[in-house]
Amino acid sequence: MPKIVDHDQYRKELLTKCFDLFANKGYASVTMRQIAQEIGVSTGTLYHYFPSKQALFWQLYDEFNERDTASMNAVLNNIHTLQERITAIFDYIAQNEDYFFKQFLITSDFYQQQDRTEILANETLKRNYELNRDFVAKALETDDPAVVNFAMCLATGIMVVRLFEGNVVEYDEQAQLFHKMLTLYLQDVSLHESDELPVS
Amino acid sequence: MPKIVDHDQYRKELLTKCFDLFANKGYASVTMRQIAQEIGVSTGTLYHYFPSKQALFWQLYDEFNERDTASMNAVLNNIHTLQERITAIFDYIAQNEDYFFKQFLITSDFYQQQDRTEILANETLKRNYELNRDFVAKALETDDPAVVNFAMCLATGIMVVRLFEGNVVEYDEQAQLFHKMLTLYLQDVSLHESDELPVS
Amino acid sequence: MPKIVDHDQYRKELLTKCFDLFANKGYASVTMRQIAQEIGVSTGTLYHYFPSKQALFWQLYDEFNERDTASMNAVLNNIHTLQERITAIFDYIAQNEDYFFKQFLITSDFYQQQDRTEILANETLKRNYELNRDFVAKALETDDPAVVNFAMCLATGIMVVRLFEGNVVEYDEQAQLFHKMLTLYLQDVSLHESDELPVS
């Protein structure tokens, strides 16, 4: 069924094209006419591909949440020291900061129209979060969930603070500080672990 | 004689009453009729106190950004160890998490209708951010801006991750981890400083 | 009952003060708040003197329609030739053109909210029109109603054309032309009358 594939392919292209619009103006402030104009189709066509404005928005949300983490994984290829891996990740965020800002604003928007408990039960989101967690765990070479969360919260926090307050924080500065703290922490942990070994 | 009303006082009361509504539904999805009904006045009265919906929203935003940090400062009273202070702050955030979620969602909303450069130039916001920074600096007993930013980004990040992903992170766990890392880091720094002292 | 007199006197003062406002903006575009502000009272006071906006407007309309023609009559004092009387009247209109424009615009407005047959049945208006007619008859020293109407229509027409088209017509030019035509006509009529006399 090649037709269907084309249809679905085109649908995704349309979604991609209205990502910026939703991010910059917010769901409720964007009109179907604006979307149609922005992506160069008629409102009729829009409704041919999406049953409603809300459906379009939700599909957009799902779309970027389903994107694989391939590009992110590539970031760590052939990088061997912890410091370099941390730097690489923070650099990656810095490079794509504008995209993360937009994704973040759309997500905020999405949360205001959905029942919160429903969102938190969403399997795709859960799986997505876990993929991210695994990625960070591998990068930091640790299995301690607290440390993984710590890193993820820090990265998220830097981005949000930069979005709301401007360049009051810098990615590389925080990356170095984090690397230093993490190294000291991991050393400390392994010290205590070896302490305990004779005991066990 | 007219009805005796403290115009400005009443205006602020009205603002307080519609905080939740804006946070839960988002600026554009809330109607003036809903607001009026929610806070128990007529739409006419709403327009007697605010020239427009946007003005109302902006005043709401300004209002909670101008609130003093008194209650936050009280958190640190009579607390003497670093560990307790960190725990106290994270506890404070945990206790008021719902309020922070709302403030955060409103802020996201606000950013989508304003020119970003204009917001970042806003003096009140700048001052507000600096007050927060000073507060954290005092709590951590450090003057290193990188460390202060680190703490603020971490705290912000935990809140945001919890808002978007649910209870995948816990405040106290992260507080302990942060305290541990910070302590190790500060020790390390003071070690190197004493190394350098003879040189100078 | 002195209070009543004061009340009524004050009412008329208020009316006078909002004449310009109604003329310049039109009945429906003027708000009670604007009126109140313009004449320096509160809306409450306005409603103390007038039961409604419409009543206020109708009273305003009646008010200037009831004004006596004293000032107009004074125009003809000690003027003895027909030419001078015609010139005096046209001059009078020219001098007070702005007032006539306003009166005219208010009247137009009034006609759009009233049933036309009702207006035309109004006794005050009828009497007013007849007073004007008598005045013109006396000024032109003629009893021919057609001539009186002719003069009144001409004067009205000049004013309206000037309001709508600007200074494309001038009062004095038209006054002279009218005097010339009228003189020739009256001569002609009296000629024929004397022709007829022997017949009767």
Place this chain on the structure above:
Amino acid sequence: MPKIVDHDQYRKELLTKCFDLFANKGYASVTMRQIAQEIGVSTGTLYHYFPSKQALFWQLYDEFNERDTASMNAVLNNIHTLQERITAIFDYIAQNEDYFFKQFLITSDFYQQQDRTEILANETLKRNYELNRDFVAKALETDDPAVVNFAMCLATGIMVVRLFEGNVVEYDEQAQLFHKMLTLYLQDVSLHESDELPVS
């Protein structure tokens, strides 16, 4: 393929349909819903063809000011005496009095929302007035602008007086009187002209 609609043609049809409504009620008293209902479309459609109520009204005003004077010119076809031409013009006005009343009321309304100097500078209006002037000049077989203005003011005045005071004046009566006066005047002028001829 979209629905085939001659946008501009349909726009003008809609304008024509709301002429009476505006004339009878006045701009500010007519609501967009009333207009829509009256002309049998939805408010949405109204806004599809006109950006605002004011734009609709201004286009209506322009529309009847741009209508050619063809029908008026036809009035004079195959009429050879001055008396007949004057009678024909006054008859024409009498026949279309209702339309002129309406046009006039709309114009009055229009003047209350526009800056007066702007209106008087309007080229279409100027040209329109001049077309009327030329028409009258041709009908009266005179080049004297004062006489042309005289006739136009008289005709306008009769109409306005009839609108405001009812049938206190009659077109044919005034037409005859005007013809008489004009004939006498033109004779008189040509007499003096021939007097002067020997001199030159």
Place this chain on the structure above:
DNA sequence: CATGAATGAGCTTTCATTCAT
């Protein structure tokens, strides 16, 4: 499939009017 004219519910806002003070 694609178009955009048409719809009408519902939005923000205004304003004549009321009434407690």
Place this chain on the structure above:
DNA sequence: TATGAATGAAAGCTCATTCAT
């Protein structure tokens, strides 16, 4: 009497959605 805060019906206008072409 005088005030102006409060009201809510109704205005101008928007926009998601439908559907004839």
